[in-house]
Amino acid sequence: MLFRQVQQRLLKVQVIPVRTATKRASGGNKATNNTAGRRLGPKKGEGQFVQAGQIIWRQRGTKWYPGENAGVGRDHTIYAREPGFVRYYRDPFHAKRRFIGVALAPQETLPTPHFAPRRRRFGYKPIDNEDVADFEKSYLTKKETERLLEREAQLEDRLNKRATLQEEYQKALAELVPELSEEELDLQAVRFIEIRKYMNGGMAFEVSREIVDSHNRADLAVEVKTGRLSAEEADKGQKEIDVLNKKVDDKAMVAMVDAKFVVVKFATPEQRAEMRSELIKQIAELTKGHEVTPGEVIEKVELLLKKSVFSTGDRVTLRRKHLRRPLPIPISPENRKEFEKLAKKGEGEIRKVWLSQQQTMHEFYIPTGASMIFN
Amino acid sequence: MMNWKQGLRAFQAVVRPHISAAQPTLVRAKRTTKLAPGASRVINMVSVISARKKQPRRLKMCKEDQVRHQMIMAAWKLHLRDEKAERTNKLKAQYEKITEACDELQKLDPALYEAATAREKGKRFSPEMRIPTDTPPRQPWQFDWSPPDK
Amino acid sequence: MKNSIVRAAGLQIRNQRIRDAVLNGVPKTGPPTLRSRWARSRYVSPEGINEAFSLAKEIVDKEAANHKSAAGEVEKELKSATGEEQRAELAKNLEHHLVKSEFHNPEVRFNFMVKDSVDLNEPIYRYLSRTEWAAKEMLILMQRLEQHHVIPDTMPTLDPRAQVDVQFVTPTMSSFEPGSFLSNEVCERRPRISIQEFEPIAKDSLYSVVIVNPDVPDLENDSFKTLLHYAAVNIRISNDAPEVDFAQATELADYLPPHPEKNAPAQRFCVWVFRQPARVEGAEISREGFDIRQFAGANNLEAVGAHMWRVRYDLTTDFIRAKYGLGPGSVYFRARTAKPEEALLHVRHRQKWEKFVETPSK
Numbered sequence: 103m104l105f106r107q108v109q110q111r112l113l114k115v116q117v118i119p120v121r122t123a124t125k126r127a128s129g130g131n132k133a134t135n136n137t138a139g140r141r142l143g144p145k146k147g148e149g150q151f152v153q154a155g156q157i158i159w160r161q162r163g164t165k166w167y168p169g170e171n172a173g174v175g176r177d178h179t180i181y182a183r184e185p186g187f188v189r190y191y192r193d194p195f196h197a198k199r200r201f202i203g204v205a206l207a208p209q210e211t212l213p214t215p216h217f218a219p220r221r222r223r224f225g226y227k228p229i230d231n232e233d234v235a236d237f238e239k240s241y242l243t244k245k246e247t248e249r250l251l252e253r254e255a256q257l258e259d260r261l262n263k264r265a266t267l268q269e270e271y272q273k274a275l276a277e278l279v280p281e282l283s284e285e286e287l288d289l290q291a292v293r294f295i296e297i298r299k300y301m302n303g304g305m306a307f308e309v310s311r312e313i314v315d316s317h318n319r320a321d322l323a324v325e326v327k328t329g330r331l332s333a334e335e336a337d338k339g340q341k342e343i344d345v346l347n348k349k350v351d352d353k354a355m356v357a358m359v360d361a362k363f364v365v366v367k368f369a370t371p372e373q374r375a376e377m378r379s380e381l382i383k384q385i386a387e388l389t390k391g392h393e394v395t396p397g398e399v400i401e402k403v404e405l406l407l408k409k410s411v412f413s414t415g416d417r418v419t420l421r422r423k424h425l426r427r428p429l430p431i432p433i434s435p436e437n438r439k440e441f442e443k444l445a446k447k448g449e450g451e452i453r454k455v456w457l458s459q460q461q462t463m464h465e466f467y468i469p470t471g472a473s474m475i476f477n
Numbered sequence: 478m479m480n481w482k483q484g485l486r487a488f489q490a491v492v493r494p495h496i497s498a499a500q501p502t503l504v505r506a507k508r509t510t511k512l513a514p515g516a517s518r519v520i521n522m523v524s525v526i527s528a529r530k531k532q533p534r535r536l537k538m539c540k541e542d543q544v545r546h547q548m549i550m551a552a553w554k555l556h557l558r559d560e561k562a563e564r565t566n567k568l569k570a571q572y573e574k575i576t577e578a579c580d581e582l583q584k585l586d587p588a589l590y591e592a593a594t595a596r597e598k599g600k601r602f603s604p605e606m607r608i609p610t611d612t613p614p615r616q617p618w619q620f621d622w623s624p625p626d627k
Numbered sequence: 628m629k630n631s632i633v634r635a636a637g638l639q640i641r642n643q644r645i646r647d648a649v650l651n652g653v654p655k656t657g658p659p660t661l662r663s664r665w666a667r668s669r670y671v672s673p674e675g676i677n678e679a680f681s682l683a684k685e686i687v688d689k690e691a692a693n694h695k696s697a698a699g700e701v702e703k704e705l706k707s708a709t710g711e712e713q714r715a716e717l718a719k720n721l722e723h724h725l726v727k728s729e730f731h732n733p734e735v736r737f738n739f740m741v742k743d744s745v746d747l748n749e750p751i752y753r754y755l756s757r758t759e760w761a762a763k764e765m766l767i768l769m770q771r772l773e774q775h776h777v778i779p780d781t782m783p784t785l786d787p788r789a790q791v792d793v794q795f796v797t798p799t800m801s802s803f804e805p806g807s808f809l810s811n812e813v814c815e816r817r818p819r820i821s822i823q824e825f826e827p828i829a830k831d832s833l834y835s836v837v838i839v840n841p842d843v844p845d846l847e848n849d850s851f852k853t854l855l856h857y858a859a860v861n862i863r864i865s866n867d868a869p870e871v872d873f874a875q876a877t878e879l880a881d882y883l884p885p886h887p888e889k890n891a892p893a894q895r896f897c898v899w900v901f902r903q904p905a906r907v908e909g910a911e912i913s914r915e916g917f918d919i920r921q922f923a924g925a926n927n928l929e930a931v932g933a934h935m936w937r938v939r940y941d942l943t944t945d946f947i948r949a950k951y952g953l954g955p956g957s958v959y960f961r962a963r964t965a966k967p968e969e970a971l972l973h974v975r976h977r978q979k980w981e982k983f984v985e986t987p988s989k
Contacts, residue, residue, distance in 0.1 A: 153963070153964045153965070154963040154964060185965035217779050218779060219779055223850060224844050224891075225849070225961060226960065227846075227962045229960055246942065304800075320816065327951075330952075540737065540740060542676060544736045545649065545733060547731075548684070548731055549683040551683070552683030555687065
């Protein structure tokens with residue numbers, strides 16, 4: 103009984119199908135020597151005329167290299183890049199290579215001497231049909247179209263901004279130079295906006311003004327050169343502009359106030375330097391003698407700092423130099439209670455600070471508006 | 478094949494048994510960190526890739542110290558150059574003196590000169606010198622060795 | 628051994644506090660070059676740098692003194708020398724010793740690092756500037772000139788010796804890498820050019836600047852011709868005054884803005900800078916078919932620097948064309964194929980490069 107059971111089990115096991123390898127995993131290939139010829143070799147001979155793209159030589163590997171006006175394909179096929187006459191040649195610069203090139207003229211020899219200018223085919227023809235030409239001209243690449251659309255979207259905003267700026271400048275100029283007519287004001291506002299553009303790039307007022315005026319002068323010269331304006335007219339116009347510019351330049355200039363370029367009263371660089379030192383003196387006078395600068399003095403100093411003779415950097419350094427802010431006070435067991443009271447009132451706060459030089463943590467009472475100097 | 482860590486352990490077991498006694502040697506897949514093996518592998522890979530590991534840590538110096546540092550390095554180079562020049566000159570002088578002495582000797586006593594400058598054939602730095610090995614022979618140097626006659 | 632060698636006052640660091648820090652070590656208040664107080668208070672100098680510095684200074688000063696005395700001797704020799712070649716050799720030697728005498732001067736290195744009071748009349752600053760330029764900008768320039776075939780399409784080759792910088796007058800006034808594509812609007816007006824010489828040159832030496840465009844379509848020959856866009860001679864340049872003052876120069880051709888045509892290949896604008904042996908007077912040129920090699924040869928000009936930019940037809944081209952009265956310009960289409968007869972046109976064109984073809988000797 104037991105034997106039969108065992109036998110059955112064994113049989114069952116034997117029934118499970120086993121897949122063996124029926125495909126040969128490796129071994130020789132019998133059909134190596136019977137492939138058809140690949141039709142390699144020359145397709146065009148020396149001096150033969152080829153069009154661009156025509157195949158000159160088929161090969162395995164670079165038995166021949168592409169020379170002038172010839173290219174090499176993915177399978178190393180040599181083809182013509184320009185229409186011309188096939189040349190097989192050697193180049194002293196690559197002594198071990200053989201080249202196939204395309205000469206543009208029947209008499210031409212290759213290679214071109216090393217230091218001589220290349221011989222190049224233009225390979226383009228003008229479109230004679232005007233409509234077709236116009237259509238082609240209006241065609242824009244995807245990138246250009248995107249940029250154009252972007253610009254158009256911004257256009258209204260930019261025009262509005264410019265209009266407000268123009269109005270602003272016109273108003274300021276009218277105040278500083280009251281004798282200007284409406285038209286002259288308009289012209290000068292445009293000129294000042296142009297000057298502002300260069301100042302925005304980081305140039306000084308005088309430099310920007312010189313650039314703008316020289317560009318205007320050059321533009322007038324172009325008008326004469328192209329015949330749109332006679333020399334006398336241009337001369338007369340230039341003189342008028344010069345007079346007008348002189349009138350305005352003595353009285354107005356562009357300067358930065360509160361991170362914005364505005365039209366202010368004119369001053370030469372020397373005058374500005376003088377004004378600056380005068381104002382610094384005033385600030386020093388105002389802030390003298392205070393252990394901690396009181397609020398009303400700070401307000402006065404800030405008003406002086408708004409003047410256009412100061413740069414943003416100036417303002418920071420002057421504030422740092424002259425305005426004495428309250429200093430943080432180290433907390434000890436004796437004064438702790440007093441400062442905790444003040445902190446509760448909201449006049450300051452108590453904070454733990456890492457002192458790098460002493461390499462310790464220490465508690466400080468920091469009054470509001472204090473300068474954070476601990477060492 | 479042992480990996481380098483296993484190799485190190487084996488080496489330590491020989492050289493510093495008091496250390497390796499505490500650590501089991503040649504134990505496979507014994508965790509040495511608390512990190513999961515996958516995580517530690519990733520950390521290992523990333524740290525190998527990172528550029529920081531491939532170069533020495535940059536000295537962070539202010540401009541003044543940069544310039545001072547540059548000058549110190551330049552001076553060290555100059556010093557090495559001078560030292561080398563001095564040594565070369567000394568050797569050159571020594572060599573010239575030897576040549577001079579030999580010339581003198583040749584004039585005085587050609588026989589002595591011949592004996593002094595005779596080439597000692599085959600007496601070069603021993604080409605049979607052994608490579609350092611874990612199991613050196615009992616007699617490392619054969620003092621009475623002479624080159625075989627050809 | 629403090630201040631064992633007398634250094635020129637012009638090579639000193641201007642800021643006295645920084646100078647002290649460089650020569651005598653960073654003070655307790657921290658390095659003066661660090662701007663924020665926080666960073667200054669945190670800064671720690673490398674250990675032992677002060678001791679090493681004072682030792683190093685002795686070595687460096689000794690080296691400098693040796694070169695200085697050598698320079699003095701060469702100078703004496705130079706005064707008595709007569710031969711042209713000998714003088715050139717001695718001048719080169721003198722420059723070498725003058726450079727080496729300040730080579731490790733920490734003050735010079737600092738000034739050059741922060742680009743403050745760098746006087747290009749000093750040999751050491753010229754050397755350092757040249758080295759910096761040759762490590763990057765010069766390589767880029769040469770690569771671009773070769774890649775875009777400016778050499779040999781315009782001049783045969785270039786041995787770059789002067790740094791040429793071109794800036795168009797725009798609000799940002801930024802320089803550009805050679806070979807960049809620029810908008811037609813940007814290059815409407817003549818650019819500002821600076822020519823920085825690194826070799827010692829006489830004050831107000833004479834230079835020429837030529838801007839050519841070798842990519843103007845030549846429909847007759849189905850090829851390209853060269854158009855002169857700008858030429859000025861007798862420009863005065865000094866080592867410490869590299870900016871070209873066009874008002875002082877003789878303008879042979881005023882600036883013509885680039886005006887490429889639609890669908891034609893990009894045009895290269897090649898700026899060539901030449902050294903002049905003498906003043907150039909009455910040079911005759913024509914814009915169309917300008918031959919820059921002939922111009923340089925006839926006036927004995929030696930190319931020392933170059934620059935280039937490229938333009939394509941863009942949205943601003945028509946505006947420029949209208950403003951300067953340059954006509955509407957053609958619109959092209961690619962003609963890939965040609966007839967054999969058309970290729971014969973090149974026979975005429977051939978005369979241009981015939982002189983470069985070597986005749987094989989029998």
